[in-house]
Amino acid sequence: xxxxxxxxxxxxxxxxxxxxxxxxxxxxxxxxxxxxxxxxxxxxxxxxxxxxxxxxxxxxxxxxxxxxxxxxxxxxxxxxxxxxxxxxxxxxxxxxxxxxxxxxxxxxxxxxxxxxxxxxxxxxxxxxxxxxxxxxxxxxxxxxxxxxxxxxxxxxxxxxxxxxxxxxxxxxxxxxxxxxxxxxxxxxxxxxxxxxxxxxxxxxxxxxxxxxxxxxxxxxxxxxxxxxxxxxxxxxxxxxxxxxxxxxxxxxxxxxxxxxxxxx
Amino acid sequence: xxxxxxxxxxxxxxxxxxxxxxxxxxxxxxxxxxxxxxxxxxxxxxxxxxxxxxxxxxxxxxxxxxxxxxxxxxxxxxxxxxxxxxxxxxxxxxxxxxxxxxxxxxxxxxxxxxxxxxxxxxxxxxxxxxxxxxxxxxxxxxxxxxxxxxxxxxxxxxxxxxxxxxxxxxxxxxxxxxxxxxxxxxxxxxxxxxxxxxxxxxxxxxxxxxxxxxxxxxxxxxxxxxxxxxxxxxxxxxxxxxxxxxxxxxxxxxxxxxxxxxxxxxxxxxxxxxxxxxxxxxxxxxxxxxxxxxxxxxxxxxxxxxxxxxxxxxxx
Numbered sequence: 001x002x003x004x005x006x007x008x009x010x011x012x013x014x015x016x017x018x019x020x021x022x023x024x025x026x027x028x029x030x031x032x033x034x035x036x037x038x039x040x041x042x043x044x045x046x047x048x049x050x051x052x053x054x055x056x057x058x059x060x061x062x063x064x065x066x067x068x069x070x071x072x073x074x075x076x077x078x079x080x081x082x083x084x085x086x087x088x089x090x091x092x093x094x095x096x097x098x099x100x101x102x103x104x105x106x107x108x109x110x111x112x113x114x115x116x117x118x119x120x121x122x123x124x125x126x127x128x129x130x131x132x133x134x135x136x137x138x139x140x141x142x143x144x145x146x147x148x149x150x151x152x153x154x155x156x157x158x159x160x161x162x163x164x165x166x167x168x169x170x171x172x173x174x175x176x177x178x179x180x181x182x183x184x185x186x187x188x189x190x191x192x193x194x195x196x197x198x199x200x201x202x203x204x205x206x207x208x209x210x211x212x213x214x215x216x217x218x219x220x221x222x223x224x225x226x227x228x229x230x231x232x233x234x235x236x237x238x239x240x241x242x243x244x245x246x247x248x249x250x251x252x253x254x255x256x257x258x259x260x261x262x263x264x
Numbered sequence: 265x266x267x268x269x270x271x272x273x274x275x276x277x278x279x280x281x282x283x284x285x286x287x288x289x290x291x292x293x294x295x296x297x298x299x300x301x302x303x304x305x306x307x308x309x310x311x312x313x314x315x316x317x318x319x320x321x322x323x324x325x326x327x328x329x330x331x332x333x334x335x336x337x338x339x340x341x342x343x344x345x346x347x348x349x350x351x352x353x354x355x356x357x358x359x360x361x362x363x364x365x366x367x368x369x370x371x372x373x374x375x376x377x378x379x380x381x382x383x384x385x386x387x388x389x390x391x392x393x394x395x396x397x398x399x400x401x402x403x404x405x406x407x408x409x410x411x412x413x414x415x416x417x418x419x420x421x422x423x424x425x426x427x428x429x430x431x432x433x434x435x436x437x438x439x440x441x442x443x444x445x446x447x448x449x450x451x452x453x454x455x456x457x458x459x460x461x462x463x464x465x466x467x468x469x470x471x472x473x474x475x476x477x478x479x480x481x482x483x484x485x486x487x488x489x490x491x492x493x494x495x496x497x498x499x500x501x502x503x504x505x506x507x508x509x510x511x512x513x514x515x516x517x518x519x520x521x522x523x524x525x526x527x528x529x530x531x532x533x534x535x536x537x538x539x540x541x542x543x544x545x546x547x548x549x550x551x552x553x554x555x556x557x558x559x560x561x562x563x564x565x566x567x568x569x570x571x572x573x574x575x576x577x578x579x580x
Contacts, residue, residue, distance in 0.1 A: 058485060058486070082482075082486045090497065090498065101487060101489070105488060105489060
């Protein structure tokens with residue numbers, strides 16, 4: 001068994017609201033192994049993003065223990081990079097400067113400016129955006145913005161890449177393109193990834209394990225499905241793959257039969 | 265149930281393929297239609313080169329008249345009404361008389377004939393200087409104060425009631441306090457400008473800080489940026505448009521207030537000049553002063569708009 005990067009033990013999260021305590025997550029147990037890709041799937045409002053924010057350290061759990069590399073997660077850290085749903089690039093910085101901001105923070109203590117710039121170029125090259133380095137976010141398409149977001153996250157050389165519905169706001173063709181590119185990047189960097197998604201196909205295509213969450217409030221992990229398909233994966237070939245179909249069916253069964261939301 | 269879902273899956277795959285084909289057709293279809301349109305445009309251009317040139321000039325003339333004509337008509341109406349109103353005599357001078365007085369006045373705007381008799385140019389500059397100093401100090405104090413108020417909720421809770429209490433107070437009410445503290449008229453006028461132009465800058469900057477999108481602050485947290493980097497790379501650029509709005513409001517108020525303050529304090533300045541000309545019963549000079557004050561205010565506003573546009577980033 002490979003090394004565990006993140007350990008989530010008996011974690012619960014509740015928020016104080018005007019109507020009293022709201023329990024978002026309870027009894028969550030999950031180990032994330034090195035090099036593994038995990039998809040978190042569930043109906044909206046089930047706490048997928050809450051769980052991702054907990055791993056990112058943006059929020060602290062109200063109960064339980066969260067460890068990263070054996071140490072408690074006390075806040076955000078460069079070893080856990082986040083790609084946000086709405087790209088969250090700073091509009092007054094060029095693509096290069098947006099990525100450079102992250103690179104500078106992580107590596108400036110040890111490396112000179114030339115090396116930092118080189119790292120930034122490399123990160124943008126990895127997502128195929130060398131030509132758009134000096135453009136501002138409003139000058140490029142939604143798909144390109146999201147690629148810059150991915151480049152920014154990868155440039156920090158994180159132990160784990162956390163993605164919150166990274167392709168949710170994109171059209172179907174752009175999404176497919178970026179999924180393919182993400183698979184290549186993951187293969188090249190051997191990065192560990194946790195992705196929140198509501199797209200069943202995306203979950204199966206990109207991950208080794210699909211973690212299905214029950215409906216909130218007080219959501220928890222309902223089932224975990226292992227996707228036993230060798231990498232590299234080819235989306236066209238998978239369309240006729242029996243195991244791919246089984247996985248898809250199992251998730252749909254969970255989402256639309258066991259956890260059907262009545263008034264959503 | 266599981267079996268049923270599996271069975272439906274290849275169907276879904278086929279569906280995706282058909283959608284793709286349809287998308288491809290669409291694309292080529294629209295491309296073809298674009299080229300057809302382009303060809304048509306070319307033909308039209310070749311056939312009508314001559315008329316095109318004339319047409320372009322005509323269009324340009326039309327656009328110009330559309331932009332210039334309405335304001336000119338408005339101004340002409342104003343002067344016409346003014347002229348009609350002064351036909352039967354009365355205290356208000358006619359447009360013609362005012363124009364003649366203006367020609368004389370602006371032929372030598374920078375004369376100095378004793379401390380209380382200087383050209384209109386000096387008066388305007390003196391007022392601008394007071395506004396500049398009072399407003400400058402207000403910016404130096406107000407903008408950092410606004411950042412602090414926006415960033416720390418405790419501070420804003422502490423100071424907001426006081427600001428709400430003091431903001432609606434007429435700036436002229438502060439003039440006696442200025443006179444008492446500074447013992448001289450000039451710094452008292454500057455103090456009045458300071459106190460009236462500080463509120464919009466504090467409030468707008470503070471509001472800008474509280475409205476920085478949470479996404480950007482999350483980025484700062486995930487990247488673990490230092491406070492200095494957060495300020496220079498995220499807070500300051502995000503707040504800048506709000507800050508510039510505050511500055512624009514402030515300078516407008518400052519220019520409004522300086523006229524009234526100078527009427528009370530005397531010395532050299534456009535406000536005092538208006539009062540002095542009233543004492544001399546040169547009403548046409550008062551009307552000229554009204555126009556001058558309006559134009560200077562307009563120019564200040566336009567300069568700040570220009571700066572704001574220069575620094576505004578485009579968000580989409």
